[in-house]
Amino acid sequence: MIGLADLRNPHPIVTINRSSRIKAGSSCGTSGSDMTSPALFLTFISGLTVAHYAAAGAPEFDVLKEINALKAALEAIDVPKVAFSARTDKGGTYGNFQGDITLTYNALITNVGNAYNPTTGIFTAPVKGLYYFTFFAHSGGKNRIKLDLRKDGTVVAGIHDHPSTSDSADNAGNAIFLELEQGNQVYVTLLAKTAVWGEGFVTTFSGVLLSKS
Numbered sequence: 311m312i313g314l315a316d317l318r319n320p321h322p323i324v325t326i327n328r329s330s331r332i333k334a335g336s337s338c339g340t341s342g343s344d345m346t347s348p349a350l351f352l353t354f355i356s357g358l359t360v361a362h363y364a365a366a367g368a369p370e371f372d373v374l375k376e377i378n379a380l381k382a383a384l385e386a387i388d389v390p391k392v393a394f395s396a397r398t399d400k401g402g403t404y405g406n407f408q409g410d411i412t413l414t415y416n417a418l419i420t421n422v423g424n425a426y427n428p429t430t431g432i433f434t435a436p437v438k439g440l441y442y443f444t445f446f447a448h449s450g451g452k453n454r455i456k457l458d459l460r461k462d463g464t465v466v467a468g469i470h471d472h473p474s475t476s477d478s479a480d481n482a483g484n485a486i487f488l489e490l491e492q493g494n495q496v497y498v499t500l501l502a503k504t505a506v507w508g509e510g511f512v513t514t515f516s517g518v519l520l521s522k523s
Contacts, residue, residue: 392436392519394426395419400508403450405500413457413500415515426517432497435490439522445469445498446483448512453505455482457498481512
């Protein structure tokens with residue numbers, strides 16, 4: 311607690327119990343199911359900042375600036391874990407359709423955060439942030455490989471391998487960093503009259519949240 315005497319002192323001394331925890335719904339104004347000691351520390355320091363500036367008579371703008379900086383630091387602690395890897399499980403050569411389709415990597419390997427839908431083949435960003443995506447494909451040499459990685463319908467990366475009679479198989483891959491807004495969708499398109507090998511662990515799609523914005 312901070313008493314009147316603390317407000318008069320521009321440099322109050324406070325002892326913090328590092329094992330303290332704050333549960334959701336507490337009066338401190340924090341959120342989350344269970345706030346750990348770093349979050350408690352930042353929340354408590356914000357209270358001390360108000361007390362300090364109130365005692366020193368500093369302008370209100372400075373108080374708000376400090377509180378907003380502490381709020382941003384507190385929110386940065388709560389970065390969700392988002393990562394997925396999936397492969398195609400479609401039994402041999404898959405493709406050579408008359409039109410473009412969304413390639414569904416229908417066999418999950420990892421799906422932390424459940425942001426990737428193996429039924430639709432679409433990843434939906436749960437938060438605004440910087441993400442990293444990779445996609446790889448294997449195919450028989452006689453088949454053309456052409457895949458596009460799309461963000462909300464716009465091509466942002468691609469892979470392409472021409473058909474050949476001189477080799478029996480081909481591999482292709484690409485990777486990209488993307489800044490996404492919450493709700494942006496990322497997926498892979500298999501272009502018309504191209505194909506991939508749909509069995510095993512050679513045609514894959516992966517993504518991970520690197521940092522929250």
